[in-house]
């Protein structure tokens with residue numbers, strides 16, 4: 001995982017969009033926005049996932065393959081939905097199994113921070129954070145999705161500042 005400020009250029013979102021010079025964003029800075037990160041080791045990948053699930057009460061899991069083959073005729077529509085700035089009522093928890101991609105999150109100053117993920121990364125985006133997702137130029141990512149009960153990942157596109165989970169998110173972040 002590597003995180004940095006987005007350059008805000010209006011070119012293909014699958015490009016890195018790293019500023020020049022780059023402005024790195026640390027794991028601690030991500031945490032200040034409520035984003036959690038773990039690096040999972042190959043040797044005991046499943047054990048580490050199981051421990052995080054037990055600690056954080058994630059009871060269920062499934063897998064998604066974000067690629068033309070994996071999503072079939074839904075691919076173009078899904079990719080568009082993922083990259084529209086949105087939030088969810090629930091956490092978005094993804095353990096990357098194969099491939100690469102970018103999660104962009106809005107930090108406390110409402111700047112886009114780009115998080116490059118690869119196999120072995122586990123990321124938790126808190127409920128209520130504005131974010132988006134895109135593949136990179138490899139056009140392939142397979143992820144495990146973790147969730148507590150039935151997940152509520154309906155994307156609510158910005159602006160939705162009046163939703164209770166957005167307000168709850170801002171309250172937690174401001175107290176940090």
Ligand SMILES: CSCCC(=O)/C(O)=C/O
Pocket residue numbers: 064066082092094101131132133141143153
């Ligand atoms: C890497 S999983 C696909 C992206 C997704 O599920 C989502 O909600 C993006 O915001």
Ligand SMILES: [Fe+2]
Pocket residue numbers: 086087088092131132155
């Ligand atoms: Fe999302």
